[in-house]
Amino acid sequence: MDFDLTDEQQAFRDTVRQWCQREVNREYVRECDREHRPPTELFKAIAEQGWLGINIPAAYGGLGAGATEAALLLQELGRVFLDLSFWVFRELCWGGFSIGAYGTEEQKQRFLPRVASGDWSVCFALTEPASGSDAASIKTTAKADGDDYVINGQKVFTSGFKISDYVLVATKTSQSENRHAGFSLFLVDTKSEGLTGTPLETLGHWPLGTALLYLDNVRVPRENLLGPLDEGWPLLGAGLTYERLSLSAARTGAAQAALADALEYAKTRQQFGRPIGKFQAVSHQLAEMQVMVELSELLVRQYTWKFENGRNTVRDAAILKLYTCEAYKSVSDMGLQVLGGYGYTMEYDLQRHFRESRLGVIGAGTSEIQRNIIAKSLGL
Ligand SMILES: Cc1cc2nc3c(=O)[nH]c(=O)nc-3n(C[C@H](O)[C@H](O)[C@H](O)COP(=O)(O)OP(=O)(O)OC[C@H]3O[C@@H](n4cnc5c(N)ncnc54)[C@H](O)[C@@H]3O)c2cc1C
Numbered sequence: 524m525d526f527d528l529t530d531e532q533q534a535f536r537d538t539v540r541q542w543c544q545r546e547v548n549r550e551y552v553r554e555c556d557r558e559h560r561p562p563t564e565l566f567k568a569i570a571e572q573g574w575l576g577i578n579i580p581a582a583y584g585g586l587g588a589g590a591t592e593a594a595l596l597l598q599e600l601g602r603v604f605l606d607l608s609f610w611v612f613r614e615l616c617w618g619g620f621s622i623g624a625y626g627t628e629e630q631k632q633r634f635l636p637r638v639a640s641g642d643w644s645v646c647f648a649l650t651e652p653a654s655g656s657d658a659a660s661i662k663t664t665a666k667a668d669g670d671d672y673v674i675n676g677q678k679v680f681t682s683g684f685k686i687s688d689y690v691l692v693a694t695k696t697s698q699s700e701n702r703h704a705g706f707s708l709f710l711v712d713t714k715s716e717g718l719t720g721t722p723l724e725t726l727g728h729w730p731l732g733t734a735l736l737y738l739d740n741v742r743v744p745r746e747n748l749l750g751p752l753d754e755g756w757p758l759l760g761a762g763l764t765y766e767r768l769s770l771s772a773a774r775t776g777a778a779q780a781a782l783a784d785a786l787e788y789a790k791t792r793q794q795f796g797r798p799i800g801k802f803q804a805v806s807h808q809l810a811e812m813q814v815m816v817e818l819s820e821l822l823v824r825q826y827t828w829k830f831e832n833g834r835n836t837v838r839d840a841a842i843l844k845l846y847t848c849e850a851y852k853s854v855s856d857m858g859l860q861v862l863g864g865y866g867y868t869m870e871y872d873l874q875r876h877f878r879e880s881r882l883g884v885i886g887a888g889t890s891e892i893q894r895n896i897i898a899k900s901l902g903l
Contacts, residue, residue, distance in 0.1 A: 549872070552604045552607075556606075556729055561610070565604070567641055580623070605776075612766070612770065618644075618645045624761065648690050651678055672696075673741065674711065676738050680735075685734065705753050711747065712743075715741045719737045723735055726878050760837065777879065780872070781872075781876040788861060822847060838897060838900040844888065
């Protein structure tokens, strides 16, 4: 789909697609998945292309492109290797976007060139054991002490912690009646004393992994406070919105890959003397999958257009995230069915899509929470 892209954007998309075809080997992806190994070599190669700085201004070592290019990059990467796309998304979202929009001049100069070059990876810790969907109820505190803040608390599901140099930690720096007040975000060095991460065993997201964090009197210099003290809630909202765009783009690419595998199988697998795709029951599944994939892509493009024109809303991001992530889940499920018993084996990639797609409707705000946001916008 390219009716809405400029010639430059189409050329960029084609360049990334060709790079992916050349550099990302299916067997390597399976190996990283099986061995729970981060794709460090590919991440470095992406950094060399300059793509980690796609949304970072040229003055800070980036390419200074827009949300459309960022989404195209994540979609193409998601098509070949979802966890690789997720690694890049974290740098674009919690690095380029968040530090670019809310950082001080000193922070921009210190962090952005290093994010763009791939030297510093940034992950994000908001969720706590007792605060998931109800993010405003977090308990982790940061208290001023001399030139530092001292952080205490526990975080869960901090993804990509094992490959990150900094973790953007959401804390409470004051308490008040207003439950959205008193939030502050800190860029915490992952090697800080008192900060430990324990890997969690999960259904997927294996190459990057996710972790339980303990923050026990972790000292963070004042200059690592991102955004205004006590007023970090809007920053969190903006970051989560950018996250929903990024994840939707990545999963749209992954859904395209799941569909392509199922289609190929339906054309070649013979039963009852004909390709199974000739059975209407199977072909209709593939037709449904095609519709979901195309609508996902359209929604991503609509959202990036709104974003670039300053017209995106939290509701738009909820619609985008809800549809694209539910679509990836359905496409993976239907695709696995098309492969029959082989879809259930580790020999084919549909099982990976099936596992990975479950996270889409949970992480970054569950589908139920997205529906709540949409319903609220309807005055309900
Ligand atoms: C693999 C993985 C990676 C993740 N990565 C990160 C990360 O990097 N950083 C980070 O901060 N977090 C991360 N998360 C956390 C994720 O965002 C939360 O899991 C998610 O927001 C849901 O919170 P919860 O798991 O505590 O579920 P809960 O909030 O306890 O919800 C449980 C169920 O109740 C439903 N529910 C809750 N409240 C409502 C309501 N008001 N209306 C209707 N239904 C409701 C939910 O939809 C869900 O079905 C990750 C999670 C996973 C599984």
